[in-house]
Every structure is written in C-alpha cells, then in structure tokens.
Amino acid sequence: MPRQTIISSPGKVLLAGGYLVLDRQFSGLVVATSSRFYSCVTDLPPSDEISSTNRATISVRAGQFPSTSSTWVYTLTLSGEELVLEQTNEAEVGKNKFIAISLLKTLELAYEKIEQEQGGDGVKAGEELLRRVKGETGGQGLEVVVLADNDFYSQREQLAALSLPPRLSSLPSLQPFTQLPRPIPQTNKTGLGSSAALVTSLVTSLLSHLSIISLPSSSTSSGSPSTDLLLVHSLAQYAHCLAQGKVGSGFDISSAVFGTHIYRRFSRSVLTPLMDKPPTSTISLSSSTATSKALPWLDPSEWDGSTTPFRLPKGLRLILADVDAGTDTPSFVGKVLEWRKREAEKATEVWKGLDKANMQLEKLLSGLVEREGDADYDATLRWAAERKFEGHAESETADLLIEVRATLLVIREYLREMSELSGVPIEPPEQTRLLDASSDVPGVLGGGVPGAGGYDAIFLLTIDSPDVISAVDDLWSSWTEMSVCPLLAKQSDGGLRIESLEDVKGLKEALTRV
Known part of the structure; x- marks a missing residue:
C-alpha cells in the first residue's frame, strides 16, 4: 500500500469576541466544532511519464466537488539553483489561491528546515525535498484529497433531493462527505471556517508526510503545544493571510490548530516582512538569499499572540x-x-x-x-x-x-x-x-x-x-x-489531529470516488 498521511482540523464558532478580537487589547472565546476538514496525502506510484529525477507532480483534489473543475495539478521542478512550482492545468480549472499558496509556502518552509539540518547546502536541500516529494519508491509525487464534513456546506439542496425537511433528524440520512453538484465558488458555505480548516489541515498533512514535523498521536487539546505544532500554527496563519490578501485576526486558524480556547491575536507586524515580499512561484536555493527566508519570521518564539485553555461545561x-x-x-x-x-x-x-x-x-x-x-x-x-x-x-x-x-x-x-x-x-x-x-x-x-x-x-x-x-x-x-x-x-475541545482511515466514517469510500 502506498504511504498515506491523514490530518484533520475542526471548524470554529467565535462565541464571544466578534470584532473585538481584531484588537490585541481584547480576547475572543473561540469554540472548535465536531465537524472537521480532512487532508489525505498519498504517494503516487512510479510512472514512465515522470521518470525525470528533477521533477515531481503534486495533485490536489477537492473530493466532494466535480473532479473536472476541482482538481489542481502542479509540477515541482529542480532547475539550477531554484525549485519551481507551476500549475499545469490552470487553463482548464483556474486557480485556487488557498491551495496554491498553502502548497508553495509549505514547500518553502520544508526546504528551509531541510537546509538547516544539512548545514546550509541549498542545492542538496532542494534535491532532498524533491526526493521526499517523490517518495521512498521514487514515484511521480503526491496526490492530496481534501474533504469536509457535511456541515461546512449548505445541505438544503441535498436534503430536498431526498425529500427530507431541513431538520436535525434528517441530516444523518446524508452520505458522509456527500457529493456536491457545483464547483466550490458556486457552493454556499455555513460559516464554520472552511478556508482556515483547509489551510491548516493541508499544510500540516504535507509537513507530516514529508517528515518535516512530528505530531503527537493523541488530541492536541491537553498539555502545552509542541514546537512543531506552534510552527504549524505560524505557517498556517501566514498562508491563510497571504491567500486572503490581508493579516486578519487569526482566531479561525488558531482554533483549527489548537481547538477551543480563549484567543488573543498576534501583532500584525509579526507577518509584515513576509506579506511585503513580492509574489513568486520559485524557491531559491542560493545561500545569498538568506535574508528573504520565511523560517526566522515563522519561529514561534517571535509570535506574541496567546491561547488560554478553555472548554464548555459538561452537560x-x-x-x-x-x-x-x-x-x-x-x-x-x-x-x-x-x-x-x-x-x-x-x-x-x-x-x-x-x-x-x-x-x-x-x-x-x-x-x-x-x-x-x-x-x-x-x-x-x-x-x-x-x-x-x-x-x-x-x-x-x-x-x-x-x-x-x-x-x-x-x-x-x-x-x-x-x-x-x-x-x-x-x-x-x-x-x-x-x-x-x-x-x-x-x-x-x-x-x-x-x-x-x-x-x-x-x-x-x-x-x-x-x-x-x-x-x-x-x-x-x-x-x-x-x-x-x-x-x-x-x-469539540480538540484541535488538529492525525487520523486513521478506518476510524472516520465514510472517509475510505469518499477517497475512492472520482
């Protein structure tokens, strides 16, 4: 069986702190939900079409939507002192900025972590990252499928198709990860924070699959968060802000990582140097570009936000x-x-x-x-x-x-x-x-x-x-x-977590649908 990594992140509800949470003077009470967003990363098998040692494919598919309009395919190419990420099917399906930016920034961080481990040899670090993307068996690259529990999207149409009223008692009749008839931009969302949960689960699943971070197997809601978990939070905040085009309050990403808690935002200035960088689809492997690296700014010790443990009372x-x-x-x-x-x-x-x-x-x-x-x-x-x-x-x-x-x-x-x-x-x-x-x-x-x-x-x-x-x-x-x-x-108290395919109802079937 090909190697597979599955990470999920919860949706959110800002119970108290709307608008105030934008200001560091004030806090917000953010509650994670039992509904989750899943990112499943699988090694692609070897292929004669992609036998080149300097190129890999990364495919990302939104599994509940029409595959012809919801699959984004990228190539990662090692060219001289650069790694270049390019979407190969943009003309057919258009861009998804949340996926494209999350993918690029995750690979950028992965490269910088590998370079650190290897003592600063940029080209060797680039080669090692490409090797990890292609997998131990030297395959084509990676296939990522993202899926969301039904609550993230309006199910009125699906219930009506089954002649069911929009009631709590009707919702269990829907298939887990039920198929949706239209592309993502034409689908109504319910406000649970789908983009934040997507970005968080996506960057975490990729970092885990590429052996950049190691997460605890149990829920992240207890004890102090690990350094790797804090790094995931920094990266997810950065990618999400970049995709939105602004530095938001960040409570939705924080909940997707840590679960339910009392949240106080980080200073906008933490991300300003990274947000001001000109957009690019390349990762430079030259040591002369050390000043433009992301890792120093994403170091958790540089972030000044806070999360205070909290949960709703039993009953x-x-x-x-x-x-x-x-x-x-x-x-x-x-x-x-x-x-x-x-x-x-x-x-x-x-x-x-x-x-x-x-x-x-x-x-x-x-x-x-x-x-x-x-x-x-x-x-x-x-x-x-x-x-x-x-x-x-x-x-x-x-x-x-x-x-x-x-x-x-x-x-x-x-x-x-x-x-x-x-x-x-x-x-x-x-x-x-x-x-x-x-x-x-x-x-x-x-x-x-x-x-x-x-x-x-x-x-x-x-x-x-x-x-x-x-x-x-x-x-x-x-x-x-x-x-x-x-x-x-x-x-739900827990934040992001490692999932087992057999433990999530309907996930195995959803991953095989095309």
Whole structure:
C-alpha cells in the first residue's frame, strides 16, 4: 500500500469576541466544532511519464466537488539553483489561491528546515525535498484529497433531493462527505471556517508526510503545544493571510490548530516582512538569499499572540444553524472599523462594555466547569432542561446558569447597539426575532450570531437534553420568516489531529470516488 498521511482540523464558532478580537487589547472565546476538514496525502506510484529525477507532480483534489473543475495539478521542478512550482492545468480549472499558496509556502518552509539540518547546502536541500516529494519508491509525487464534513456546506439542496425537511433528524440520512453538484465558488458555505480548516489541515498533512514535523498521536487539546505544532500554527496563519490578501485576526486558524480556547491575536507586524515580499512561484536555493527566508519570521518564539485553555461545561451543548434570509452578507468588518474610527469615543464605550460582558461569560462558564463535580450538578441540569432560567435559585449551579443567560442577552444588546450605530446588520431584526423565540424554549440558555454576525448563522447554548434539542428542532422547522437548517456539529475541545482511515466514517469510500 502506498504511504498515506491523514490530518484533520475542526471548524470554529467565535462565541464571544466578534470584532473585538481584531484588537490585541481584547480576547475572543473561540469554540472548535465536531465537524472537521480532512487532508489525505498519498504517494503516487512510479510512472514512465515522470521518470525525470528533477521533477515531481503534486495533485490536489477537492473530493466532494466535480473532479473536472476541482482538481489542481502542479509540477515541482529542480532547475539550477531554484525549485519551481507551476500549475499545469490552470487553463482548464483556474486557480485556487488557498491551495496554491498553502502548497508553495509549505514547500518553502520544508526546504528551509531541510537546509538547516544539512548545514546550509541549498542545492542538496532542494534535491532532498524533491526526493521526499517523490517518495521512498521514487514515484511521480503526491496526490492530496481534501474533504469536509457535511456541515461546512449548505445541505438544503441535498436534503430536498431526498425529500427530507431541513431538520436535525434528517441530516444523518446524508452520505458522509456527500457529493456536491457545483464547483466550490458556486457552493454556499455555513460559516464554520472552511478556508482556515483547509489551510491548516493541508499544510500540516504535507509537513507530516514529508517528515518535516512530528505530531503527537493523541488530541492536541491537553498539555502545552509542541514546537512543531506552534510552527504549524505560524505557517498556517501566514498562508491563510497571504491567500486572503490581508493579516486578519487569526482566531479561525488558531482554533483549527489548537481547538477551543480563549484567543488573543498576534501583532500584525509579526507577518509584515513576509506579506511585503513580492509574489513568486520559485524557491531559491542560493545561500545569498538568506535574508528573504520565511523560517526566522515563522519561529514561534517571535509570535506574541496567546491561547488560554478553555472548554464548555459538561452537560451544555452548542447548537448551530445555517440561516438563509435570501440576502448576501457583505463584508462587515471594514464598515464597523470605519465607524469605530469615525466615532471613536462612542465606539470605545461600546467596545469596553462588550468586552466586559464577554469576559463575564468566560468567567461564568469556567465557574460551571469548576462545579461539575458537585453532588447536585447533574440534577440541576435536569431541572434546568425544563425551565426558562428566570428569577433566582438556591443552587449555585442554577444561579450560574441564570447568569449565563443574562450575560448572553447583554452581549446581544451591545451587538445590536453596534449594529445601529455603525449601520451594519450584525444582528439584523430577522435574526433577533429568531433568537428571541429560540431563547424562549425551555432549557435554552441563550444564543447569538457568531463572529461578524449577519444573515448567515446563529448559535444556541442549551442544556444537552434530547427534549430540549427536539424542541429547538421543532421551532426551527416551523419558522417561516427565514429558512433555518440546523447543523450536526457540536462543540469539540480538540484541535488538529492525525487520523486513521478506518476510524472516520465514510472517509475510505469518499477517497475512492472520482
């Protein structure tokens, strides 16, 4: 069997910290999801067509989409003192900048790490990288297949084709990694951070397959992250920013690497020297280009962001829904930042109030985690599953639940104020009505619009009870103002991980589909 490496990264939900997370003064509470993005790297067998020792093929296919428009083929050629990466089928399928940039920057970093190991001989390091890409058996190169759990893409059309309503109970009827009829640009996403999860799983799978890094076999959610994991984070942030054309907040990549945590962003200046480099498709093997290397800037010790361990309390569940209001969501961030600059005094007041509420939510949820061992914890959750969290309760656990509900309402109030003042529909009226009705279901603590908000999605924090989940499902399925399609995703603490083909339902079958 050809050698194979499979890495997965989770999707994300920014539970608290939307907009604030762009500023290093403030933190965000980012929750990883149980829905994951997978990158599978396999050695290609030898071929007479590519017998040259100085050339290798790397094929990347998005396995859920039409293969004729979703397979990108590259050649990596050793030419003198350069490694050149070129796409050979651009005329037929166009470019995918997230894949192309991730591939080039991963190979660049791999080369620099090998060069370090070999004492600075650039050409020998280039030859060694090419040898690793071609594999131990001297094959053609590498085949990469990327696949995402169904939650990353809207499944309304697929459910309708099976004559199923958009309900939680319908979603398990869909085939894992279900085929999608149109190319990626024409497919609606659900806001779980598909590009960040793709980039993170892709760069990690390639670095692992090429023996550049070594990751622990267990989940990365416990203990301090290894140096290799931190390097993966730096590289994924760089590639993702480059593909987006800007240095973003980075919380989505951070969650794809580390899982659920409290996130404080890195300084933009960390990546500025790399972002300012002119674009190129070549890796120079000359020692005279040492000043242009990426590795010194990607060294984790140079990064000043932070991740603080966090998880949601046992017995609570995050429920997500893809919301279709028939409106395209514009880019909100720029407009909100313009308002903040224009009305600095008022914006600062709102910013600080929202930050205080966000920090209170983190504190209350951490307080519930601390009470998980209390004798009355489970009984209180059963009690709470039948109520609307109003008034006061004698149990400290119940008081914390009531305070969580109140704090979620305060956060929503600040976001609506920000909406009104900036003219950006962060929590539009349609979403307000849906969230109010959802929050009125017994056992629901509250909810909100994740991240930048808008018409794309909502989240609820509920007691994890079948009756509560079923009641929410019933409400959403009968909602007429907007089409609400729930997602199967729950919260998940773990970040990126090594996968086994047999352990992921439907993955083996999905990899063989063409």
